[in-house]
Amino acid sequence: MTKTFFIETWGCQMNDLDSQRLSGSLKLRGYRRVESEEQADLILLNTCSIRDKSEQKVFSHLGRLREMKQEREELQIGVCGCVAQQEGEAVLHRAPWVDFVMGPGNVGHLDQILSGDRRVAIDFPDDRNYDYLTVDRPSATKAQVTIIEGCNKNCTFCIVPTTRGREVSRPFDDVLREVRAAVETGRVEIELLGQTVNAYRCPVTSRDFGALLAAVAEIDGVARLRFMTSHPAEVNDSMIAAMRDHVNVSRYLHLPVQSGSSKILRRMKRLYTREHYLETISRIREAIPEIHFSTDVIVGFPGETDDDFEQTLSLIEEVRYGSMFAFKYSPRPGTPALKIGDAVDDAIASERLTRVFDLHERIKREHLESYRGRVLPVLVEGPSRHDAAMLTGRTDYNIVVNFSAASAPATDVRPGSMLGVRIDQAQHHTLRGEAVA
Ligand code: SAM
Numbered sequence: 001m002t003k004t005f006f007i008e009t010w011g012c013q014m015n016d017l018d019s020q021r022l023s024g025s026l027k028l029r030g031y032r033r034v035e036s037e038e039q040a041d042l043i044l045l046n047t048c049s050i051r052d053k054s055e056q057k058v059f060s061h062l063g064r065l066r067e068m069k070q071e072r073e074e075l076q077i078g079v080c081g082c083v084a085q086q087e088g089e090a091v092l093h094r095a096p097w098v099d100f101v102m103g104p105g106n107v108g109h110l111d112q113i114l115s116g117d118r119r120v121a122i123d124f125p126d127d128r129n130y131d132y133l134t135v136d137r138p139s140a141t142k143a144q145v146t147i148i149e150g151c152n153k154n155c156t157f158c159i160v161p162t163t164r165g166r167e168v169s170r171p172f173d174d175v176l177r178e179v180r181a182a183v184e185t186g187r188v189e190i191e192l193l194g195q196t197v198n199a200y201r202c203p204v205t206s207r208d209f210g211a212l213l214a215a216v217a218e219i220d221g222v223a224r225l226r227f228m229t230s231h232p233a234e235v236n237d238s239m240i241a242a243m244r245d246h247v248n249v250s251r252y253l254h255l256p257v258q259s260g261s262s263k264i265l266r267r268m269k270r271l272y273t274r275e276h277y278l279e280t281i282s283r284i285r286e287a288i289p290e291i292h293f294s295t296d297v298i299v300g301f302p303g304e305t306d307d308d309f310e311q312t313l314s315l316i317e318e319v320r321y322g323s324m325f326a327f328k329y330s331p332r333p334g335t336p337a338l339k340i341g342d343a344v345d346d347a348i349a350s351e352r353l354t355r356v357f358d359l360h361e362r363i364k365r366e367h368l369e370s371y372r373g374r375v376l377p378v379l380v381e382g383p384s385r386h387d388a389a390m391l392t393g394r395t396d397y398n399i400v401v402n403f404s405a406a407s408a409p410a411t412d413v414r415p416g417s418m419l420g421v422r423i424d425q426a427q428h429h430t431l432r433g434e435a436v437a
Contacts, residue, residue: 006039006043007019012048012050014104018107021131029114043076043077046081052331066097079101080101100119102122103124105124106123140415141188141189141415144193145175146193147209147212156336171203188379189224189379189416209238210242217246217248228254230253232280240288253294259298261308261309294321295319299329313356324356327353329344368399372425379418391403391413393421401432402432403433408436413435420435
């Protein structure tokens with residue numbers, strides 16, 4: 001009888017893609033994907049440990065799975081991803097009903113684990129077995145493509161170097177082959193992925209991220225090209241030129257700043273100052289005036305004073321990010337920031353987080369309102385989830401647009417096509433409009 005599996009995914013795009021790889025490799029082995037844990041013979045939890053809360057979620061979920069395992073002894077439960085990597089064997093002590101623990105370095109080695117050879121697989125093998133042809137992509141129009149794994153940056157707050165290992169870039173030609181294969185199956189939107197995507201260096205030819213971006217953008221059929229996540233200290237002229245010279249490279253750049261205070265940035269070991277970050281923003285804006293930025297911010301990092309925090313607010317105001325993710329600092333096991341001391345009171349950190357959200361809410365509203373009346377190119381994704389009469393898609397600036405396509409030629413109205421949409425309304429996070437002929 002066909003075995004079934006269910007994957008629960010938490011965390012970043014890298015985790016999403018790892019789940020797509022796991023799913024593809026299970027299907028290749030004859031497993032069938034099901035939509036609930038109750039129907040599954042194998043449950044994989046692909047976990048995130050970036051903040052304490054994400055980690056706690058995993059253990060409370062495992063608590064609920066314990067009963068299921070008592071009722072169905074043959075059920076297999078695997079903990080994958082960053083909590084697996086961080087906790088290793090300790091997961092089995094804390095939740096002995098788990099069958100195996102597998103870190104992100106072993107996604108390509110699922111066979112050894114399913115065969116029962118290894119219960120704990122948390123190394124980073126040299127051969128990561130990246131078989132892109134088996135990735136089970138959930139979208140018919142988009143494909144995520146890893147170009148670099150791991151991170152060498154060692155930001156003092158961050159668990160990623162522990163959970164994802166040192167940087168390993170994929171060969172240039174390998175990436176191009178994967179993109180071509182994705183385009184051939186209708187994926188016209190490509191997203192290049194890496195924890196520090198712009199630290200990419202081809203291991204064979206040393207070509208940099210800008211060279212790769214340009215080469216991918218020039219592949220026939222790539223209608224839109226995105227990438228995540230860029231580190232501000234790795235932005236260089238070649239990257240900016242590749243963005244400027246290729247109109248299919250999205251006019252949207254996620255450039256996590258973390259703090260607006262140079263003192264805190266130094267404590268975080270972010271490798272740039274406030275001034276350097278703002279200069280980088282200006283340099284990019286000069287080359288690509290219509291660019292739209294988003295960012296990540298951490299509040300309440302050890303030693304953050306009211307003045308440091310005010311500098312974060314003023315930087316957000318100055319850059320006017322179209323979107324933003326903000327977090328309260330969460331101490332992570334084994335990270336250098338634990339030794340800094342100087343903790344910020346939790347109530348103060350919570351209040352700062354609220355102030356960041358309030359400020360950004362106003363900027364975002366003004367930003368969305370500024371599109372009213374403009375016609376924007378929108379890449380169609382499919383019917384809107386909330387209203388079957390409408391379609392949904394994204395602008396070049398990564399903003400979701402729900403729109404009616406009554407006046408657009410029927411042949412153009414399909415997932416993967418690019419339509420001009422006149423924006424007539426700004427909603428909370430999205431835009432609304434009408435496709436123009
Ligand atoms: N590698 C990327 C980078 O360097 O910006 C993204 C890493 S992480 C998946 C996404 C965001 O989580 C970070 O940019 C940071 O703002 C936040 N983050 C990471 N560690 C954190 C921590 N210990 N506490 C709170 N937020 C954290």
